Amino acid sequence: KAQNNASLVVQGKSDHTISRHIYGHFSEHLGRCIYDGFWVDPSLNVPKKDRIRLDVVEALKKIHVPNLRWPGGCFADEYHWRDGIGPRDQRPKMVNTNWGGVTEDNSFGTHEFLELCELLQCEPYVSANVGSGTVEEMAKWVEYLNFDGVSPMSKLRKENGHETPWKVSFWGVGNESWGCGGNMTPAFYADQYRRYATYARNYAGAPLKKIASGANDFDYNWTETCMKQIPLHMLWGLTLHYYTVPGNWGKKGSATSFSEKEYFTTMKKCLAMDPLVTKHSAIMDKYDPEKKVSLVVDEWGIWTDVEPGTNPGFLYQQNSLRDALIAGSTLNIFNNHSDRVRMANLAQTVNVLQAIILTDKEKMLLTPTYHVFDLYKVHMDAEYLPILVNSPKYKVEGEEIPAVNVSASRDSSGAVHISFVNLNPSQKITVTTQLQDVNWKGVTGQVLTSAKVTDVNTFEQPNKIHIEKFAGAKKQGDNLIVELPAESVVVLELK
Numbered sequence: 170k171a172q173n174n175a176s177l178v179v180q181g182k183s184d185h186t187i188s189r190h191i192y193g194h195f196s197e198h199l200g201r202c203i204y205d206g207f208w209v210d211p212s213l214n215v216p217k218k219d220r221i222r223l224d225v226v227e228a229l230k231k232i233h234v235p236n237l238r239w240p241g242g243c244f245a246d247e248y249h250w251r252d253g254i255g256p257r258d259q260r261p262k263m264v265n266t267n268w269g270g271v272t273e274d275n276s277f278g279t280h281e282f283l284e285l286c287e288l289l290q291c292e293p294y295v296s297a298n299v300g301s302g303t304v305e306e307m308a309k310w311v312e313y314l315n316f317d318g319v320s321p322m323s324k325l326r327k328e329n330g331h332e333t334p335w336k337v338s339f340w341g342v343g344n345e346s347w348g349c350g351g352n353m354t355p356a357f358y359a360d361q362y363r364r365y366a367t368y369a370r371n372y373a374g375a376p377l378k379k380i381a382s383g384a385n386d387f388d389y390n391w392t393e394t395c396m397k398q399i400p401l402h403m404l405w406g407l408t409l410h411y412y413t414v415p416g417n418w419g420k421k422g423s424a425t426s427f428s429e430k431e432y433f434t435t436m437k438k439c440l441a442m443d444p445l446v447t448k449h450s451a452i453m454d455k456y457d458p459e460k461k462v463s464l465v466v467d468e469w470g471i472w473t474d475v476e477p478g479t480n481p482g483f484l485y486q487q488n489s490l491r492d493a494l495i496a497g498s499t500l501n502i503f504n505n506h507s508d509r510v511r512m513a514n515l516a517q518t519v520n521v522l523q524a525i526i527l528t529d530k531e532k533m534l535l536t537p538t539y540h541v542f543d544l545y546k547v548h549m550d551a552e553y554l555p556i557l558v559n560s561p562k563y564k565v566e567g568e569e570i571p572a573v574n575v576s577a578s579r580d581s582s583g584a585v586h587i588s589f590v591n592l593n594p595s596q597k598i599t600v601t602t603q604l605q606d607v608n609w610k611g612v613t614g615q616v617l618t619s620a621k622v623t624d625v626n627t628f629e630q631p632n633k634i635h636i637e638k639f640a641g642a643k644k645q646g647d648n649l650i651v652e653l654p655a656e657s658v659v660v661l662e663l664k
């Protein structure tokens with residue numbers, strides 16, 4: 170493998186931290202994410218609390234999942250929360266019209282979701298129904314979850330076995346309101362948001378962080394209209410959804426079998442997150458120069474064709490080293506925009522889209538993407554350190570992208586972490602890094618790579634791709650020299 174050089178300058182300070190909520194996840198009532206992923210049949214022979222699968226919980230606790238978004242996605246705008254409380258055998262059933270037309274039995278509802286979040290020690294992020302719901306329905310859900318006094322909803326919550334309120338802060342007001350969430354125009358949605366947000370009350374000790382349903386990828390007009398029409402004090406965050414689709418929505422491409430050209434195109438589309446976030450942020454800056462409102466990328470990840478033979482409505486896809494490189498690059502982009510991007514949610518946690526966990530009955534595996542979250546958890550709530558990158562290009566058929574992307578932070582103990590991604594599948598790259606205002610004596614590291622970008626973990630070989638110790642970094646004078654392997658994610662610790 171030929172060699173190539175990159176140079177970096179890491180600056181030793183900034184004025185903000187990287188919010189841990191950038192490392193959030195998303196669990197929709199879709200395919201086998203909730204049912205069969207988190208919430209399993211009582212007869213399944215795995216450790217469980219009620220019907221919550223505890224091996225999945227343990228794996229997620231290890232990566233310090235900061236928040237979990239639920240119940241959708243498109244499902245959220247057809248979900249009526251009162252169908253999912255009370256005795257399970259009396260809960261009404263519904264059709265999950267968005268995802269395979271299957272019958273939803275509502276056995277996993279509000280109490281079950283909040284129990285899951287308690288087990289995960291993460292913050293819940295609830296998406297309320299604006300598309301087919303009512304202002305009253307959302308207002309009562311907030312009261313049910315957050316009010317500590319005497320009221321009809323707190324009485325009902327207590328009757329259902331939960332004495333104290335959960336005090337949920339993160340509330341999404343609708344989802345994809347430009348599409349499955351009601352096909353609204355941005356001006357109509359902004360007005361609806363104002364109504365819904367007005368009656369979603371801040372009860373004592375439970376102030377809400379209200380999040381408006383934002384743009385689909387390049388729809389800058391949606392962001393502009395929301396920022397113009399919604400008073401800033403009513404808005405904690407505004408969302409953005411962007412998926413990396415290797416082909417097109419008609420033929421998205423295989424998760425496991427792709428050429429180098431397809432790989433290149435996919436990575437180019439992944440890196441488009443950077444200009445996308447930059448442009449949406451610039452529009453937000455016009456109306457909110459102090460950056461009070463967060464950009465919340467609450468759906469992102471690679472979306473391929475489903476695995477052959479699986480239900481097309483269930484969005485089950487395998488997860489390759491390519492997906493790990495997408496995760497590493499996207500999280501680097503979010504870290505580098507952490508002055509505005511303060512929350513993000515990968516779609517979706519278990520068995521759906523760019524899953525971090527796959528299950529097959531009692532078996533469970535951690536995907537390459539999971540390992541990236543494990544490596545990057547060091548950045549959560551750490552001080553952001555700006556980086557100047559001079560990267561060689563990765564070129565295919567006359568097109569080129571930067572081969573290397575990077576982000577860095579300093580944790581509360583003073584240790585500096587730098588995460589590198591080398592997208593070039595056949596060339597290792599030597600990176601020379603100058604560190605300004607960083608005191609360090611030595612470096613250790615970890616790496617995620619494999620022989621091919623198409624490599625995956627399977628139930629037969631669940632550890633084919635795993636984190637290994639990295640010995641390719643050294644201190645030379647004041648500089649850090651790193652030999653980045655081809656197609657790899659490397660995270661270094663300097664202290």
Ligand code: AHR
Binds near residue numbers: 197241243244344345
């Ligand atoms: O994550 C799958 C779907 O993608 C979500 O339900 C929807 O919000 C988006 O279109």
